[in-house]
Amino acid sequence: MTLKDIALLNLRRRKAKAAFVLAGLMIGVATMVALMSLAQTLTEEINHKLEKYGANILITPRSDQLQLNYGGLSLGGFSFETTEIKQADLGAIKDIKNAANVAAVGPMVLGKVTVKERAVLLAGVDWDSAQVLKPWWKIAGQRPGPQEIVPGAEAARLLGLGPGDRVSLAGRELTVSGVLAPTGSQDDQLLFASLAAAQELLHKPGLVSMVEVAALCKDCPVEDMVAQISKALPGAKVMAIQSVVKGRMQTLAHFRSFSLGVSLLVALLGGLVVLVTMMGSVKERTGEIGIFRAIGFRQGQVMRVVLTESFMLSLAAGLLGYLLGLLAGELALPLFSEGHGGHIIWDPALAGAAVLLAVAAGVVASLYPAWLASRLDPHEALRAL
Amino acid sequence: MSFLRAENLTKTYGRGEAAASALAGVSFTIAQGEFVAIMGPSGSGKSTLLSVLGALNTPDQGGYFVDDLDIYALSQDQRADFRREYLGFVFQSFNLVPYLSLAENVMLPLAIKKMSRAQRWELAGEALARVGLAGKERRLPSQVSGGEQERAAVARALVNQPPILLADEPTGNLDQATSRQIMDLLIRLGSEGMTIIMVTHSPECAAYAGRLLSMRDGSLAGSDPQAAAALAACAAAAAGSA
Numbered sequence: 222m223t224l225k226d227i228a229l230l231n232l233r234r235r236k237a238k239a240a241f242v243l244a245g246l247m248i249g250v251a252t253m254v255a256l257m258s259l260a261q262t263l264t265e266e267i268n269h270k271l272e273k274y275g276a277n278i279l280i281t282p283r284s285d286q287l288q289l290n291y292g293g294l295s296l297g298g299f300s301f302e303t304t305e306i307k308q309a310d311l312g313a314i315k316d317i318k319n320a321a322n323v324a325a326v327g328p329m330v331l332g333k334v335t336v337k338e339r340a341v342l343l344a345g346v347d348w349d350s351a352q353v354l355k356p357w358w359k360i361a362g363q364r365p366g367p368q369e370i371v372p373g374a375e376a377a378r379l380l381g382l383g384p385g386d387r388v389s390l391a392g393r394e395l396t397v398s399g400v401l402a403p404t405g406s407q408d409d410q411l412l413f414a415s416l417a418a419a420q421e422l423l424h425k426p427g428l429v430s431m432v433e434v435a436a437l438c439k440d441c442p443v444e445d446m447v448a449q450i451s452k453a454l455p456g457a458k459v460m461a462i463q464s465v466v467k468g469r470m471q472t473l474a475h476f477r478s479f480s481l482g483v484s485l486l487v488a489l490l491g492g493l494v495v496l497v498t499m500m501g502s503v504k505e506r507t508g509e510i511g512i513f514r515a516i517g518f519r520q521g522q523v524m525r526v527v528l529t530e531s532f533m534l535s536l537a538a539g540l541l542g543y544l545l546g547l548l549a550g551e552l553a554l555p556l557f558s559e560g561h562g563g564h565i566i567w568d569p570a571l572a573g574a575a576v577l578l579a580v581a582a583g584v585v586a587s588l589y590p591a592w593l594a595s596r597l598d599p600h601e602a603l604r605a606l
Numbered sequence: 607m608s609f610l611r612a613e614n615l616t617k618t619y620g621r622g623e624a625a626a627s628a629l630a631g632v633s634f635t636i637a638q639g640e641f642v643a644i645m646g647p648s649g650s651g652k653s654t655l656l657s658v659l660g661a662l663n664t665p666d667q668g669g670y671f672v673d674d675l676d677i678y679a680l681s682q683d684q685r686a687d688f689r690r691e692y693l694g695f696v697f698q699s700f701n702l703v704p705y706l707s708l709a710e711n712v713m714l715p716l717a718i719k720k721m722s723r724a725q726r727w728e729l730a731g732e733a734l735a736r737v738g739l740a741g742k743e744r745r746l747p748s749q750v751s752g753g754e755q756e757r758a759a760v761a762r763a764l765v766n767q768p769p770i771l772l773a774d775e776p777t778g779n780l781d782q783a784t785s786r787q788i789m790d791l792l793i794r795l796g797s798e799g800m801t802i803i804m805v806t807h808s809p810e811c812a813a814y815a816g817r818l819l820s821m822r823d824g825s826l827a828g829s830d831p832q833a834a835a836a837l838a839a840c841a842a843a844a845a846g847s848a
């Protein structure tokens with residue numbers, strides 16, 4: 222029999238007390254694991270969605286002039302006739318190393334036109350890729366055909382256009398096939414046509430002004446994709462849309478810090494359960510500690526018995542709590558997730574963290590009771606017999 | 607030659623009005639292998655004296671020496687080591703750890719010594735056999751009688767083969783027959799060279815000892831004629847029954 226055996230035997234033969242501490246810590250760990258793995262899985266899911274929808278890379282012509290800025294564009298500013306990208310060159314994007322991660326490539330041609338004596342920006346768009354790049358776009362009416370246009374909400378209002386109206390533009394008669402619902406972005410100010418129609422109207426056959434790309438960056442950083450596309454299109458300027466990337470990061474960070482905060486709180490509560498129970502246990506075992514001391518146990522050895530106990534308990538609580546938490550997370554996932562048939566992600570780092578946290582909480586919370594036990598005056602302790 | 611030396615030990619519990627003097631200047635020497643009984647009325651300081659001799663209770667004044675080692679000049683850990691190497695304890699009340707079996711209780715002093723598991727079991731088994739508890743090694747204290755618990759406590763005190771055995775009323779809760787078994791065991795240990803200091807209320811038990819210290823109000827009574835007479839009568843009775 223060793224000090225470890227004494228601790229083990231005490232746990233084994235005082236099952237109720239041990240079970241109480243075990244349950245306290247275990248529930249704490251399970252809550253933490255369930256929360257963290259849920260957050261992790263949902264984050265992963267959201268991340269996936271964000272990456273699938275919406276452009277995160279912008280390709281623009283390389284230019285010595287002012288940078289072309291679609292977002293902050295002002296009408297009547299600099300001209301777009303400087304340089305353009307050849308549409309045919311875009312095929313090269315299909316050959317980059319991470320081509321499989323490219324969800325959509327959306328070429329767009331831009332140019333100034335005059336409608337009802339007002340200057341308007343006309344954008345030619347590839348409507349198929351727009352579904353992926355701008356999933357929030359809703360058209361009241363139809364997508365524009367070869368002889369049709371779709372005004373943005375603001376443009377429609379200012380120009381007095383509605384579905385079915387006819388409008389003359391660059392010497393052509395075009396029909397308004399639908400109106401883009403308000404997006405709250407610059408898109409509201411534009412007139413949209415199909416890419417080919419706009420190229421013809423603007424006299425830019427085979428040319429595009431910019432290309433938006435949606436890249437799924439689960440296993441490749443967006444910077445890698447940018448570098449690869451840059452190499453494929455030497456004449457163009459490729460950049461990551463930082464605001465999009467940063468926005469995603471922020472969402473993830475919020476999720477993580479919330480579950481981390483709750484986890485720490487729960488760990489603290491688990492620690493309190495251990496503290497209170499161990500304090501009671503030390504008090505209850507005063508006489509026994511007196512015997513240990515009389516027999517010749519050093520203070521450190523008494524402390525070791527108590528700490529070994531809480532170490533073993535919290536280790537078991539950590540392992541069991543982790544499994545319980547995974548199970549709870551798996552069961553709770555359908556309540557939070559839209560993606561059906563999803564599974565909790567098994568993360569060895571989380572498993573390690575859970576066990577480590579349980580052991581740390583259990584042992585730290587027992588330090589004071591263990592210290593008290595070791596400092597008991599042996600003579601007084603024996604009187605408790 | 608003195609093995610154990612107490613010099614003017616004093617101990618007062620509490621302060622001010624609540625102060626209770628438990629030891630008021632106690633001095634004596636005990637030679638190796640002596641069997642000493644301490645008697646005296648309740649509250650006279652017997653248990654206090656024993657705890658001081660057990661390096662468990664620091665006296666207010668005076669010195670306590672074993673093998674010329676000044677016990678209360680030692681550090682806490684050194685005193686623990688002294689107890690481990692020199693002392694076996696049997697306390698006033700049953701003092702087994704409730705969640706450990708008899709064998710495990712007896713093994714407690716061995717838990718802090720370097721030896722193999724098998725060796726610990728062997729020594730514990732031998733000690734239990736010596737006190738007549740062979741076959742009950744795996745019982746919990748709650749599963750044996752009071753006398754058996756007390757004998758297990760004696761087994762624990764001797765498993766280490768310590769040079770000194772301190773016993774505080776080892777037979778206080780036992781019937782006469784069981785008391786006699788315990789006393790016979792102590793006599794045998796004494797004859798093997800163990801120094802035994804036993805507190806007892808029973809003159810019959812004190813009669814087994816080679817020497818009697820009488821305590822009264824925290825002091826050693828030089829000679830108590832009444833006690834001496836009682837002791838002599840008991841010794842004669844014990845001799846007759848043996």
Ligand SMILES: Nc1ncnc2c1ncn2[C@@H]1O[C@H](COP(=O)(O)OP(=O)(O)OP(=O)(O)O)[C@@H](O)[C@H]1O
Binds near residue numbers: 651
């Ligand atoms: N821890 C303590 N705190 C306060 N007073 C104490 C303490 N221990 C003992 N005393 C007091 O010291 C005196 C001696 O006590 P002690 O236990 O040594 O007596 P005793 O001779 O063993 O008595 P008994 O035969 O009843 O066991 C008593 O008056 C007792 O009340």
Ligand SMILES: [Mg+2]
Binds near residue numbers: 652653654698774
């Ligand atoms: Mg007493």
